[in-house]
Amino acid sequence: ALITVMAIARQQVPPTAHLEHVDPACAGVRHVVGTGADLPVRAALSSSFAFGGSNAVLAFRQAAAVH
Numbered sequence: 001a002l003i004t005v006m007a008i009a010r011q012q013v014p015p016t017a018h019l020e021h022v023d024p025a026c027a028g029v030r031h032v033v034g035t036g037a038d039l040p041v042r043a044a045l046s047s048s049f050a051f052g053g054s055n056a057v058l059a060f061r062q063a064a065a066v067h
Contacts, residue, residue, distance in 0.1 A: 001058050004046040012036045
């Protein structure tokens with residue numbers, strides 16, 4: 001969840017773990033390989049799945065600007 005919140009705050013997407021070679025069948029999908037990428041991030045999901053059925057998904061979004 002912390003990485004997800006940091007991605008929104010920094011407007012940076014972390015790389016996909018252990019992805020070295022992109023399958024040509026996945027053309028058209030933006031992959032983040034190696035290092036992170038500066039991309040606009042307005043909202044993101046953090047999912048955690050564990051053995052025994054302990055599953056959780058948290059949704060985060062940018063806070064609305066206060067005037």
